[in-house]
Amino acid sequence: MKFTCEKSNLQEGISIAQKAVTGKSTMPVLQGILLKALGSSIILTGSDIDLSIETKIKADIIEEGDIVVDSKIFGEIIRKLPNDIIEITTKDNNSIEIICQKSKFTLIHMNAKDFPELPTINENTIFQIPQSILKSMIKSTIFAVAQEETRPILTGLLFEIKDKRLNLVALDGYRLAVKSEYIDSESTINAVIPGKTLNEVSKILEETDENVNITFTPNHILFTIGETKIVSRLLEGEFIKYQSIIPDEYNLKVIAKRSELLGCIERASLMGKDGNTNLIKLDIQGENMIITSNSQLGMVREELNIILQGQPLQIAFNSKYLIDALKIMDEEEISMELSSSVTPCIIKNNEVNNCTYLVLPVRLLNN
Amino acid sequence: MKFTCEKSNLQEGISIAQKAVTGKSTMPVLQGILLKALGSSIILTGSDIDLSIETKIKADIIEEGDIVVDSKIFGEIIRKLPNDIIEITTKDNNSIEIICQKSKFTLIHMNAKDFPELPTINENTIFQIPQSILKSMIKSTIFAVAQEETRPILTGLLFEIKDKRLNLVALDGYRLAVKSEYIDSESTINAVIPGKTLNEVSKILEETDENVNITFTPNHILFTIGETKIVSRLLEGEFIKYQSIIPDEYNLKVIAKRSELLGCIERASLMGKDGNTNLIKLDIQGENMIITSNSQLGMVREELNIILQGQPLQIAFNSKYLIDALKIMDEEEISMELSSSVTPCIIKNNEVNNCTYLVLPVRLLNN
Numbered sequence: 001m002k003f004t005c006e007k008s009n010l011q012e013g014i015s016i017a018q019k020a021v022t023g024k025s026t027m028p029v030l031q032g033i034l035l036k037a038l039g040s041s042i043i044l045t046g047s048d049i050d051l052s053i054e055t056k057i058k059a060d061i062i063e064e065g066d067i068v069v070d071s072k073i074f075g076e077i078i079r080k081l082p083n084d085i086i087e088i089t090t091k092d093n094n095s096i097e098i099i100c101q102k103s104k105f106t107l108i109h110m111n112a113k114d115f116p117e118l119p120t121i122n123e124n125t126i127f128q129i130p131q132s133i134l135k136s137m138i139k140s141t142i143f144a145v146a147q148e149e150t151r152p153i154l155t156g157l158l159f160e161i162k163d164k165r166l167n168l169v170a171l172d173g174y175r176l177a178v179k180s181e182y183i184d185s186e187s188t189i190n191a192v193i194p195g196k197t198l199n200e201v202s203k204i205l206e207e208t209d210e211n212v213n214i215t216f217t218p219n220h221i222l223f224t225i226g227e228t229k230i231v232s233r234l235l236e237g238e239f240i241k242y243q244s245i246i247p248d249e250y251n252l253k254v255i256a257k258r259s260e261l262l263g264c265i266e267r268a269s270l271m272g273k274d275g276n277t278n279l280i281k282l283d284i285q286g287e288n289m290i291i292t293s294n295s296q297l298g299m300v301r302e303e304l305n306i307i308l309q310g311q312p313l314q315i316a317f318n319s320k321y322l323i324d325a326l327k328i329m330d331e332e333e334i335s336m337e338l339s340s341s342v343t344p345c346i347i348k349n350n351e352v353n354n355c356t357y358l359v360l361p362v363r364l365l366n367n
Numbered sequence: 368m369k370f371t372c373e374k375s376n377l378q379e380g381i382s383i384a385q386k387a388v389t390g391k392s393t394m395p396v397l398q399g400i401l402l403k404a405l406g407s408s409i410i411l412t413g414s415d416i417d418l419s420i421e422t423k424i425k426a427d428i429i430e431e432g433d434i435v436v437d438s439k440i441f442g443e444i445i446r447k448l449p450n451d452i453i454e455i456t457t458k459d460n461n462s463i464e465i466i467c468q469k470s471k472f473t474l475i476h477m478n479a480k481d482f483p484e485l486p487t488i489n490e491n492t493i494f495q496i497p498q499s500i501l502k503s504m505i506k507s508t509i510f511a512v513a514q515e516e517t518r519p520i521l522t523g524l525l526f527e528i529k530d531k532r533l534n535l536v537a538l539d540g541y542r543l544a545v546k547s548e549y550i551d552s553e554s555t556i557n558a559v560i561p562g563k564t565l566n567e568v569s570k571i572l573e574e575t576d577e578n579v580n581i582t583f584t585p586n587h588i589l590f591t592i593g594e595t596k597i598v599s600r601l602l603e604g605e606f607i608k609y610q611s612i613i614p615d616e617y618n619l620k621v622i623a624k625r626s627e628l629l630g631c632i633e634r635a636s637l638m639g640k641d642g643n644t645n646l647i648k649l650d651i652q653g654e655n656m657i658i659t660s661n662s663q664l665g666m667v668r669e670e671l672n673i674i675l676q677g678q679p680l681q682i683a684f685n686s687k688y689l690i691d692a693l694k695i696m697d698e699e700e701i702s703m704e705l706s707s708s709v710t711p712c713i714i715k716n717n718e719v720n721n722c723t724y725l726v727l728p729v730r731l732l733n734n
Contacts, residue, residue, distance in 0.1 A: 073637065073664055080634045095665060103634055107665035267447045267470055270440065297440055298462060298474035 001065025127185035250337035252310025264302035269319035285312035368432025494552035617704035619677025631669035636686035652679035
């Protein structure tokens with residue numbers, strides 16, 4: 001194998017493929033990046049079996065071939081080289097030579113045959129969506145994915161496609177996040193994608209109108225973003241029927257300025273941090289919401305103008321769950337739908353109905 | 368105690384005084400900030416006994432007084448409040464009330480009498496120096512302060528004043544850093560200031576021509592920066608006679624472009640990381656310096672144009688020590704003065720003689 005390419009292209013390619021290399025694998029070859037010199041490109045692949053990322057960069061191929069190099073040291077070497085043409089050649093003794101200006105590295109390589117093959121996926125796109133929209137949808141929901149492995153299915157995000165809408169759904173037993181967008185697809189899909197995969201996908205997605213193409217197989221999802229392909233296994237098992245958790249009706253509705261409400265809750269949560277309960281109490285009545293919290297250090301009282309439709313209510317929450325949702329929402333006015341101090345609270349944008357956040361209240365002793 | 372002040376002023380004051388609060392003390396009162404309402408100011412003080420920082424902000428004092436509040440929670444509360452006037456009042460039950468717009472906090476406080484008094488220092492300034500210059504001098508030397516406590520005096524930086532020059536000196540047994548600037552003072556001083564103190568001082572110093580005033584007592588140093596006073600104890604004991612370590616003569620001198628040399632050494636060091644030796648070899652001959660390093664992963668060879676005065680030499684270093692010095696130097700051309708493969712290397716700016724870095728070589732088995 002022998003090729004030359006621009007340092008900046010190679011660095012960019014490595015940084016993408018590297019996102020699948022976790023360093024946690026017991027297979028040494030999975031700490032490497034597969035370099036395949038073919039035609040007029042280098043294909044770089046990183047994998048941890050569950051997730052594989054493949055990307056293509058332009059290169060002058062003098063001799064085709066493929067090898068695997070340690071992802072970390074190879075990435076560091078290329079990053080530190082001058083901005084110029086890099087020449088890479090395989091040598092005897094399982095090594096490659098990397099030359100750039102007056103720098104010359106000799107680096108051992110591993111055998112490309114030991115690198116796991118990517119699952120074959122028939123690339124019939126099931127739907128397309130602008131990168132910026134998918135990026136925002138992931139960001140709007142991924143925080144609600146379960147961090148604990150006790151129910152593995154909840155460590156993933158549901159991609160639900162029906163009625164020409166893509167719904168992303170995450171829930172962790174205490175709260176639920178749903179984000180919904182129109183897509184031009186007649187398919188019906190229910191697939192759960194590991195949160196870890198989507199974290200990496202959202203780093204690769206750019207703030208652009210250009211599309212990402214998405215293909216599903218029974219066990220895998222394929223994201224195609226320009227010259228980059230991301231293949232991830234799906235999580236096995238059935239996702240919770242989230243629609244049945246979301247109440248259809250409510251007894252009272254609060255409309256509030258999002259940034260004001262967020263500020264009040266963030267300040268109130270400063271006192272709740274003691275003992276890690278994050279407990280805050282909301283007293284909703286008339287045109288005001290009073291938010292209080294206390295700890296051994298002292299207490300706090302916040303007051304906020306609201307519009308209340310319905311009866312007054314006192315209810316308590318873990319402030320973290322409200323903050324996570326309010327931080328990511330993008331409308332200036334939000335609505336909270338409530339029924340009692342022991343039933344879920346639904347938070348939505350007040351205008352466009354494209355997201356739903358559900359938060360369970362904390363039951364107090366005197367309720 | 369009762370006062371009102373601008374949130375931004377109070378936040379700024381807390382962030383300065385807080386720099387002396389380490390949270391490592393067993394005295395609860397030292398996790399607090401002392402607030403003293405006096406005249407038309409609030410004086411905020413943080414201390415860990417060795418280091419105390421006091422700063423003054425403008426306030427409307429309605430009732431004078433002093434209390435101590437937990438530094439962390441008080442800082443977080445003030446930071447999260449809206450940008451507006453804040454009112455703080457002492458209440459019964461050892462608490463203060465903090466009011467800003469519709470936010471109201473009640474926070475327990477500690478007794479100001481328990482807060483340690485700052486050492487009294489007669490404020491006859493011994494010298495003045497522009498803040499930006501002292502900041503740069505600290506940055507240019509502090510990296511060479513010993514991290515280990517085996518020889519406590521080496522965890523400090525020597526402030527040496529003589530012949531109208533201020534010399535800052537740090538050494539850790541493997542390398543030495545000296546930075547020198549003219550000052551308008553006839554004093555002669557030798558004082559060793561804890562590295563930790565100077566870390567905090569350099570964060571408070573601004574990139575401005577305005578002066579910092581410096582006063583010494585037998586046991587303390589006082590930095591006066593605008594409305595802020597920083598008092599630190601000095602380290603006890605005698606600093607090493609560093610001048611006797613710096614060789615007066617050399618057999619060869621290398622002149623090199625700093626950024627090129629730094630780039631070569633940084634790349635070469637990528638291979639030396641294996642096993643944590645950071646070992647790189649320099650082969651100096653004619654118009655070239657060849658830098659090599661190798662590890663189990665492979666090897667690297669870097670080549671650099673230099674001007675050599677004197678005989679060729681092969682010498683080995685821990686790359687970290689060369690990188691630390693070359694990174695912080697500011698001239699485009701540097702000189703290296705060498706005598707043999709087992710004697711120290713001196714690195715200087717090629718033009719202005721205001722800094723000296725000494726690095727010990729690594730003795731190789733075949734030397």
